[in-house]
Amino acid sequence: AVPDPWWKHAVIYEIYPRSFGDSNGDGVGDLRGITQHLGYLQKLGVDAIWIAPMYPSPQVDFGYDIADYEAVDPQYGSLADFDALLREAGRHHIRVILDMVLNHTSDKHAWFVESASSRDNPKADWYVWNDGVDANAPGVTPFQKRFEHDGKVPPNNWESVFGGSAWEWVPARRQFYYHRFYRQQPDLNWRNPAVEQAMFGAMRFWLDRGVAGFRLDAISTLFEDPRLRNDPERPGTNAQGDPNLQSRYSDNLPEVHDVIRRMRAMVDKYPGNRVLIGETYTPDIADLDKWYGGPRHDELQLPMDMLVGFGAKARFDAGWFRKTLEDSQTVHGQPLIVFDNHDNPRSIDRFGDGRHDVQRAKAIATLLLTTRATALTYYGAPLGMTTATPTRKEDVRDPIGITGWPKEKGRDGERTPMQWTPGAQAGFSTNPRTWLPVNPNHATVNVQTELAEPGSLLNWYRTLIALRRANPALRDGAMSFLDRADPDVLIYRREGGTPVTVLVNFSGEPQRIKAGIVQGAVRTLAATDPALGKATTLDGATLPPYAAWIVTPS
Ligand code: TEU
Numbered sequence: 001a002v003p004d005p006w007w008k009h010a011v012i013y014e015i016y017p018r019s020f021g022d023s024n025g026d027g028v029g030d031l032r033g034i035t036q037h038l039g040y041l042q043k044l045g046v047d048a049i050w051i052a053p054m055y056p057s058p059q060v061d062f063g064y065d066i067a068d069y070e071a072v073d074p075q076y077g078s079l080a081d082f083d084a085l086l087r088e089a090g091r092h093h094i095r096v097i098l099d100m101v102l103n104h105t106s107d108k109h110a111w112f113v114e115s116a117s118s119r120d121n122p123k124a125d126w127y128v129w130n131d132g133v134d135a136n137a138p139g140v141t142p143f144q145k146r147f148e149h150d151g152k153v154p155p156n157n158w159e160s161v162f163g164g165s166a167w168e169w170v171p172a173r174r175q176f177y178y179h180r181f182y183r184q185q186p187d188l189n190w191r192n193p194a195v196e197q198a199m200f201g202a203m204r205f206w207l208d209r210g211v212a213g214f215r216l217d218a219i220s221t222l223f224e225d226p227r228l229r230n231d232p233e234r235p236g237t238n239a240q241g242d243p244n245l246q247s248r249y250s251d252n253l254p255e256v257h258d259v260i261r262r263m264r265a266m267v268d269k270y271p272g273n274r275v276l277i278g279e280t281y282t283p284d285i286a287d288l289d290k291w292y293g294g295p296r297h298d299e300l301q302l303p304m305d306m307l308v309g310f311g312a313k314a315r316f317d318a319g320w321f322r323k324t325l326e327d328s329q330t331v332h333g334q335p336l337i338v339f340d341n342h343d344n345p346r347s348i349d350r351f352g353d354g355r356h357d358v359q360r361a362k363a364i365a366t367l368l369l370t371t372r373a374t375a376l377t378y379y380g381a382p383l384g385m386t387t388a389t390p391t392r393k394e395d396v397r398d399p400i401g402i403t404g405w406p407k408e409k410g411r412d413g414e415r416t417p418m419q420w421t422p423g424a425q426a427g428f429s430t431n432p433r434t435w436l437p438v439n440p441n442h443a444t445v446n447v448q449t450e451l452a453e454p455g456s457l458l459n460w461y462r463t464l465i466a467l468r469r470a471n472p473a474l475r476d477g478a479m480s481f482l483d484r485a486d487p488d489v490l491i492y493r494r495e496g497g498t499p500v501t502v503l504v505n506f507s508g509e510p511q512r513i514k515a516g517i518v519q520g521a522v523r524t525l526a527a528t529d530p531a532l533g534k535a536t537t538l539d540g541a542t543l544p545p546y547a548a549w550i551v552t553p554s
Contacts, residue, residue, distance in 0.1 A: 005273040007213070007301060007374060008334050009475050010047035011465055012097065012277075014378045016342050017054045017076055018062060019436070020418050022429035029417070029428070031077035035085045037420075038092040040447060044382065044458075045465030048095040050215045050277070052342060054082075058108050060184040060399060062415075063099075064217060065106035069202035086210050095212035097277065102199050103218040104185040111198075112186050116170050116177070126195055127186045128178035128224060130155045130167065141233065150174070157230045158250075162400055180221050180250075182399060190222045196259060200266055207267065213275035216300070219291075220280060222256045225249035252287065260291075260299040277336065277376075278303040281310070285327040292333040302336040302374055308367075309339035309347060316351040316360055318490045318506040322481055325371050325492075329479060337371070339364055340378035345387040346414050356508065358384055359546035362460045362528050363504050366548040369464040370502045372479040372494065379418050382461040383450055388439045389413035397436060412436055419446040463526050467550065471525070473500040483517050489543060491517060500525065500552050505543040512542045523554035 021033025031054060041049065053063030054076045063073070072082050089096050105112055115123040132152035135145060144153040147165040154167030154176050160183070167176035168183045178187045188195050203214065231248045260276070267274045280303040282288040291303035308314070308324040328335040339347040348361045361384050368375045379385075390396045390412055393405045401410020417434050419442040420427030425434055426442035439445070450456035468474045473496025482491040488507040494500045501518050505511050517538060524533040527549045535541045536554065543549060 004476070005275070005301070006047065006095070007273065007275040009374070009468070011045060011369070011375045011377065011468070012048045012050055013041060013044075013046040014050045014052065014341060014376065016052050016379060016415055019415050019428070020379055021420075022417075022431065022434070025430045026075070027429055027431040027434045028075055030075065031072065031081040031085050035081075035088050038088055038094060041094055042092040044462060045469060046094055048097055048212055049089070050097040050376075051099065053099045053101060053217075058106055058184065060106070060182055062398070064101055065104075065108075065182065065185050066101050067106040067108045068110075069199070070205045083209065090210075096210075097213045097215055097275070098206055098211050099217055100199075100203060100214040101217040102188070102190075103221050104179065104181060104187045107184045107186055115186075117172055119173050119175070125192050126189055128189050129173065129175045130178070130228075131174075132167070132169075132176050141230070143233070152176075156228045157233065158228075159231070163403055178224060180218070187224070188222075190255070190259065196262070200263065203263070203266070207270050207274060211274075212272070213267070213277065215277040215279065217279050219260070219278045219300075220252045220256065220282075221250060222259060223250065223253040225253070252282075252290065257290065257293070257299060261293065264293075264299055275302060276300045280304050281306045285330060289331045292331055295332055297332050302334060304376065305331075305335050305337050305373070308337050310344060314350070316353075316363075316506060318486065318488055318504070321367055321506075322484065322490055325367070325373075325479075326481060328371075328373060335373040336376055337368060337373040338376040339368060340381040340414070341376075342378070342415055343411055344414060345389075346378075346381065346385060348381070348384050349387045353508075356546055357386075358457050359528070361457055363506060363546055363548055365457070365461055365464060366502065366504050366550075367490075369461070369468050370474055370494070370500075370550060371492065372477070375468075377461075378414075380416075382458050383419060383445050383447065384457040385416070385419055385445055386439065386441060387413035388416050388437070395437070421446050421448045460528065467526055471500060471552075472496045473498060473552075483514060486514075489513070493518075498552055500550060501538075503538075503543060503547075503549045503551075505545060505547045508545045510542050510544055512540065513538050515539045518551070521554045522551040525550040525552055 018029045020029045021037050022029050023032035054072055055066045056068040056071050056073045057063045057065050072079050086096050111123050111126050114121050115126045133155055135148045135151050135153045140153055141157050143157050147154050149169040154165050158166040160166045162182050166178055169176050179185050180187055229249050278291050278300045280291050288303055291300045293299035305328050347364055348357050351360050351364055389409050396402050396410050398410030398412050400408050416436045417428035417438045422443050426438045426446055450458035473494040477494040477496040480493050489511050490504045492502050521536050527533050529544050529547050532549050
């Protein structure tokens with residue numbers, strides 16, 4: 001039989017390269033800093049790292065504004081450093097996944113500089129240009145009028161995800177260009193086949209070097225509504241309300257799926273099961289399923305399921321997780337679940353109550369690593385690093401926080417330096433001036449201290465990852481929920497030669513397990529409370545507050 005592709009069982013670890021390890025003492029993380037810490041990642045049990053963009057960039061959006069897709073930003077190192085990282089990662093049995101930003105480039109990319117220079121240059125049609133409309137034309141909204149230039153306003157009311165109009169005026173062309181994100185991130189025109197060719201070429205550049213695949217940034221918004229219809233206006237604001245719900249007419253258009261199918265065919269020509277992961281914030285599971293290609297299954301292998309961990313109603317609740325995890329099993333492919341990334345406050349804070357945060361984080365880790373899903377984690381999450389949101393405007397680095405202060409404080413809080421030791425700069429850098437301040441809680445929340453504490457969150461992650469690797473049911477088995485009405489305790493069974501049952505108490509009270517849920521004698525594979533390990537049956541056993549318990553028939 002053909003063995004399952006590696007990504008089906010993987011633990012994937014997102015690295016924000018500015019914040020992981022600083023090898024040259026400039027206060028900013030770099031590629032060698034990642035290479036130096038591969039031993040730690042191997043010990044944790046990570047199968048692959050996804051590195052957020054490390055290409056040359058003006059760093060307006062910290063790398064998500066790319067100025068050259070086929071090189072490394074000098075502040076992160078060189079192409080030789082990248083090749084060394086790839087080689088060393090291989091020695092540690094860790095694959096490397098890169099971030100690919102296809103929706104837009106930096107406004108400093110040579111393509112855009114050329115495109116913006118005139119209406120008739122060779123790249124004139126590589127971005128989304130528009131003449132705009134007369135400021136006095138019928139139907140022009142007050143929002144559009146705020147962006148008037150020489151009697152022209154943007155062609156519609158579309159808003160940038162990061163605020164303001166999504167259209168920016170360029171005097172040299174006397175036209176507007178479209179930017180879904182910052183104005184320094186002009187959208188590429190994917191209706192021009194030359195754009196697809198160039199971007200696929202960039203992907204091949206890295207595939208040829210040996211990367212294991214890509215995480216596709218903002219993939220649902222490659223195409224815009226050709227009719228440029230206005231988004232619905234909301235009183236007091238312009239069109240959009242929810243930054244994670246894409247604009248009404250320009251999200252998930254059929255054209256993007258054609259691109260992905262061609263991309264998948266290209267990637268599949270490479271040996272070694274290269275993988276396409278999508279940043280797919282979707283409103284519901286049916287929408288998510290489209291990203292797999294539905295029953296044809298010819299698009300992304302791993303679109304991210306953002307519903308379990310980031311859904312609008314996500315809360316620390318057995319019912320919420322039972323419902324969304326059950327939904328995640330209905331897609332035409334392997335689910336990929338995620339609780340943490342570089343765009344959202346850390347899950348330990350979102351799901352914590354301020355008093356039992358580490359216990360609750362262990363429950364979340366249990367879901368991440370023992371349900372039937374590929375697991376995506378984020379640097380610092382296994383330590384319980386917390387969100388350190390700036391409290392003063394002058395400390396903010398993320399432009400969202402700079403322009404939106406004090407309403408928006410930006411994403412710096414979830415991007416602070418990795419906490420390796422209790423020492424200076426948490427062992428991240430020798431330079432006291434790190435690009436974001438080191439969280440003072442590194443005195444206790446750090447790799448060195450937690451490795452030495454048997455009950456630490458980090459050691460719970462290590463236990464779960466090791467178990468997931470070694471146990472066929474946890475690695476691969478089908479999942480079904482037991483006692484589906486219980487409001488406090490989540491119980492699920494993973495099938496296999498020897499089945500495994502996982503129990504998680506989501507309440508702050510002890511919970512007695514109902515008789516007959518799991519019959520027969522059991523043996524503990526792992527438990528957050530060592531006392532549970534002594535039990536030989538689940539009948540009548542009691543789960544302490546927030547406990548997680550993993551058993552198998554004895
Ligand atoms: O994010 C895309 C995205 O959907 C954002 O709107 C995200 O929801 C927002 O950052 C939350 O505050 C990706 C990257 O993950 C993000 O870091 C980039 O800023 C963005 O694309 C533009 O490239």
